Amino acid sequence: MERTLSLIKPDGVAKNIIGEVIKRFETAGIKVVAMKKLHLSQKQAEGFYAVHKERPFFKSLTEFMTSGPIVAMVLEGEDVIAKNRKLMGATNFKNAEEGTIRRDYATDIEKNVVHGSDAPETAAFEIAYFFSTMEIVG
Numbered sequence: 001m002e003r004t005l006s007l008i009k010p011d012g013v014a015k016n017i018i019g020e021v022i023k024r025f026e027t028a029g030i031k032v033v034a035m036k037k038l039h040l041s042q043k044q045a046e047g048f049y050a051v052h053k054e055r056p057f058f059k060s061l062t063e064f065m066t067s068g069p070i071v072a073m074v075l076e077g078e079d080v081i082a083k084n085r086k087l088m089g090a091t092n093f094k095n096a097e098e099g100t101i102r103r104d105y106a107t108d109i110e111k112n113v114v115h116g117s118d119a120p121e122t123a124a125f126e127i128a129y130f131f132s133t134m135e136i137v138g
């Protein structure tokens, strides 16, 4: 069993597709073992995306991520990091496969509806960034 962090970004929450995203996870046999809705501060967004701090899109990305509420979830399942990334589709929705969340709902490379951890090490950091162990109920 593996765990990963999933975020529904401000554009996804504004589009009212929280349920749609969760339905796709559950249909794929993925379990939601923790969930909360929150509005990130600029500092919190910068801390979460610290690996991208030298990238040209960092300021815009962190401002976007603080522009409205988000939903954070811990997902659990076999090979869930890769499974979640397959369900999300490529970062740039223009390259995302048909039937993926980003292909269906993203409007640009930044406003791409969802985030998912890309490896076990990042998943461990990202899950701990949002949830304490007591908040994760498998």
Ligand code: CMP
Residues within 6 Å of the ligand: 052, 057, 061, 091, 109, 110, 111, 112, 114, 115, 116
């Ligand atoms: P995410 O998977 O959350 O990881 C970093 C985010 O930066 C990415 O999704 C996009 O929302 C955003 N982003 C904006 N521009 C780019 C870019 N050129 N390449 C990658 N990510 C970008």
